[in-house]
Structures are given as structure tokens and as C-alpha cells.
Amino acid sequence: MVVLGILGAYLGGLLVDWRWLAICSSIPPTLLLVCMCFMPETPRFLLSKGRRHEAEASLRFLRGPDAPVEWECSRIESACDELGSSFQVSDLKDPGVYKPLVIGIMLMVFQQMSGINAIMFYAESIFEQAHFKESDLASVIVGLIQVVFTAVAAVIMDRAGRKVLLIISGVAMAISTNAFGMVAGEEAHTDLSWLALASMAVFITGFALGWGPIPWLVMSEIFPVKVRGVASAVCVLTNWTMAFVVTKTFQDMMNVITSAGTFWLFSSMCTLSVIFTMACIPETKGKTLEQIEATFRGTSGP
Structure with missing residues (x-):
């Protein structure tokens, strides 16, 4: 997607001046910013913080309302337990x-x-x-x-x-x-x-x-x-x-x-x-x- 964006900028430079090109280039990040406001936190992060209910809601958002979110949450928790402690300088x-x-x-x-x-x-x-x-x-x-x-x-x-x-x-x-x-x-x-x-x-x-x-x-x-x-x-x-x-x-x-x-x-x-x-x-x-x-x-x- 990065290379497509670069190509799009080059093509835009053939058609419009740099001011309009800058305005057009601001549209994708603006849309991304708006969409990210509606994105839930990742289930792994929520489970690592002990917020299981929110993790299940996040999984339902990502997988659909009928997904077996309890089972997947249990798998993620097991994986986190096997991983052990987080990174240390040692x-x-x-x-x-x-x-x-x-x-x-x-x-x-x-x-x-x-x-x-x-x-x-x-x-x-x-x-x-x-x-x-x-x-x-x-x-x-x-x-x-x-x-x-x-x-x-x-x-x-x-x-x-x-x-x-x-x-x-x-x-x-x-x-x-x-x-x-x-x-x-x-x-x-x-x-x-x-x-x-x-x-x-x-x-x-x-x-x-x-x-x-x-x-x-x-x-x-x-x-x-x-x-x-x-x-x-x-x-x-x-x-x-x-x-x-x-x-x-x-x-x-x-x-x-x-x-x-x-x-x-x-x-x-x-x-x-x-x-x-x-x-x-x-x-x-x-x-x-x-x-x-x-x-x-x-x-x-x-």
C-alpha cells in the first residue's frame, strides 16, 4: 500500500499543483484517524490487563457476534501464561x-x-x-x-x-x-x-x-x-x-x-x-x- 501511495502522489503531481496535492494527501490519514476512533483495543492487550469482558467484546467486533469468543479468550490467556514474564534488560x-x-x-x-x-x-x-x-x-x-x-x-x-x-x-x-x-x-x-x-x-x-x-x-x-x-x-x-x-x-x-x-x-x-x-x-x-x-x-x- 505504501508504494501505491507513492505512485498516486507522483500521478497527482502531473495533474494538480502542490497545494491541492497536499490537500488530497491529507484525506487518507484523516479517514484513518476517524476510523481508528471506532477500533477496539486488541484482545491480547485487554486480557493482559485483566479486562476479560472488554476482550470478549473486542473479539465479537472482530469475529462477529456468533464467534466462540470465550474459547478464544482462554487460548490467548494460555498463550500469555506460557510466554511468562515480559521483556527485561537482562x-x-x-x-x-x-x-x-x-x-x-x-x-x-x-x-x-x-x-x-x-x-x-x-x-x-x-x-x-x-x-x-x-x-x-x-x-x-x-x-x-x-x-x-x-x-x-x-x-x-x-x-x-x-x-x-x-x-x-x-x-x-x-x-x-x-x-x-x-x-x-x-x-x-x-x-x-x-x-x-x-x-x-x-x-x-x-x-x-x-x-x-x-x-x-x-x-x-x-x-x-x-x-x-x-x-x-x-x-x-x-x-x-x-x-x-x-x-x-x-x-x-x-x-x-x-x-x-x-x-x-x-x-x-x-x-x-x-x-x-x-x-x-x-x-x-x-x-x-x-x-x-x-x-x-x-x-x-x-
């Missing part, structure tokens, strides 16, 4: 906790340090600096490519494996950002402007196939249930913090180290992401949570 001594946490954080760092958000937000300006005449149309093409290949990634992810796709994705992104750096500077030749669109298309294709969706998927697979909430929150915080930093400093980097230097920096980060993937990230395809935990602890899984 849990970070466990390699089954700190190793996946470090991997999750680094996945989010590398995802944003590839420059994806800065590139998507400033796509039209980037194409203009690369002397591409139809910069607004090029942005729409980039958005469309991202939608298509994100859908492709969803289909092939379980077949190809997470690690393989991350490596292929990182290599494609490193090569394409390096190529874009060749034509992004002020001294770039206008007859090479086609390379700007081609390299950007390869970058977005690579990102959509791997480093776009897979870090979020891996994050949901590698954390033990006990720490999943806290660990996921830390990773999400890292992701959006890095997104803010990269996007906020993008124009400054373009001015200080030039356009070429900025994209070569992104290329080097993509190269590091490939090395990190090969050295540190285990393949999680087809593995149970217990097997993944055993991998991090260095023991044999079931």
Missing part, C-alpha cells in the same frame, strides 16, 4: 535476543542508508539535475516500477529465500547508484540523461525485490515472542530515524560533496549491505521460530 545477555536485535537494527540502517527515501522524495529534482527533460514523467515511471516489482517480490520471496534476494537487491542497488553518480553532477553530458532513468529504474527494481520488503519480513521472523514487541519497536524507531536523517541531509550532501559524491556514498552503503547480508544474516525461509532461535544461540534446532 534478556539482552541472551544471544537469542541480542543477535537478532542487532541484525534487525542494521537491516533498517542499511535500508535507509541506501538513499531510498531521499531518492523517492526528490526524484523529480534528481532527474532535473541529471538533465532528463521529462522529469515528472520519469518520476511516475519510477513509482510504477516500484509497485510492479514489490508485487513480484511478494510472489518469489518464499521460493528464492530472503538472503539471496537481499544480496541480489544490494548488488543491483550498488551498481545503479554508482552509475547514477556518473550522470547526476552538473558536468554530466545531456546525451547520457537516459542513463539516469535506466539506473534509477534498476535501483528501484532492486530495492523493491529485496531491501524494501524483506527487512520487515525478517524482523517479524527472527525475534523471540517474549521480546518481539520491544525489539520491533526499536527497529521501527531506527528505520524512521535514519529516514529522517538521510532525507533531511540529502540536499546538504548534494551541495557539499556534489551529486556524484552523494550517490557514490549510497553505492558504498549498498555494497556494505551485501557484505553484511552474506556474513551475518541467516536464511529464515522454511524455518520455525525455534530453529531460528537455535541458530542464534549456536545450538541445533529441532
Whole structure:
């Protein structure tokens, strides 16, 4: 849905000025805000607070009035009892906790340090600096490519494996950002402007196939249930913090180290992401949570 929203914004930019585009973009979050006012709390949260009656009402809202909510509440309570105590700082001594946490954080760092958000937000300006005449149309093409290949990634992810796709994705992104750096500077030749669109298309294709969706998927697979909430929150915080930093400093980097230097920096980060993937990230395809935990602890899984 995120990539569809980005494509919609690009298409809207072709039709209306930025003021009307901003107004139109405010409609979905406004509707979400209104709808969330009518959403109940999750049954698991309510049961953890001892509010069983409200949990049953929440389940009836979600499952329908005839759903066996008492039975499901009992199952949730049993699962919570088996889980035991909540996360504690001392849990970070466990390699089954700190190793996946470090991997999750680094996945989010590398995802944003590839420059994806800065590139998507400033796509039209980037194409203009690369002397591409139809910069607004090029942005729409980039958005469309991202939608298509994100859908492709969803289909092939379980077949190809997470690690393989991350490596292929990182290599494609490193090569394409390096190529874009060749034509992004002020001294770039206008007859090479086609390379700007081609390299950007390869970058977005690579990102959509791997480093776009897979870090979020891996994050949901590698954390033990006990720490999943806290660990996921830390990773999400890292992701959006890095997104803010990269996007906020993008124009400054373009001015200080030039356009070429900025994209070569992104290329080097993509190269590091490939090395990190090969050295540190285990393949999680087809593995149970217990097997993944055993991998991090260095023991044999079931």
C-alpha cells in the first residue's frame, strides 16, 4: 500500500499543483484517524490487563457476534501464561535476543542508508539535475516500477529465500547508484540523461525485490515472542530515524560533496549491505521460530 501511495502522489503531481496535492494527501490519514476512533483495543492487550469482558467484546467486533469468543479468550490467556514474564534488560545477555536485535537494527540502517527515501522524495529534482527533460514523467515511471516489482517480490520471496534476494537487491542497488553518480553532477553530458532513468529504474527494481520488503519480513521472523514487541519497536524507531536523517541531509550532501559524491556514498552503503547480508544474516525461509532461535544461540534446532 505504501508504494501505491507513492505512485498516486507522483500521478497527482502531473495533474494538480502542490497545494491541492497536499490537500488530497491529507484525506487518507484523516479517514484513518476517524476510523481508528471506532477500533477496539486488541484482545491480547485487554486480557493482559485483566479486562476479560472488554476482550470478549473486542473479539465479537472482530469475529462477529456468533464467534466462540470465550474459547478464544482462554487460548490467548494460555498463550500469555506460557510466554511468562515480559521483556527485561537482562534478556539482552541472551544471544537469542541480542543477535537478532542487532541484525534487525542494521537491516533498517542499511535500508535507509541506501538513499531510498531521499531518492523517492526528490526524484523529480534528481532527474532535473541529471538533465532528463521529462522529469515528472520519469518520476511516475519510477513509482510504477516500484509497485510492479514489490508485487513480484511478494510472489518469489518464499521460493528464492530472503538472503539471496537481499544480496541480489544490494548488488543491483550498488551498481545503479554508482552509475547514477556518473550522470547526476552538473558536468554530466545531456546525451547520457537516459542513463539516469535506466539506473534509477534498476535501483528501484532492486530495492523493491529485496531491501524494501524483506527487512520487515525478517524482523517479524527472527525475534523471540517474549521480546518481539520491544525489539520491533526499536527497529521501527531506527528505520524512521535514519529516514529522517538521510532525507533531511540529502540536499546538504548534494551541495557539499556534489551529486556524484552523494550517490557514490549510497553505492558504498549498498555494497556494505551485501557484505553484511552474506556474513551475518541467516536464511529464515522454511524455518520455525525455534530453529531460528537455535541458530542464534549456536545450538541445533529441532
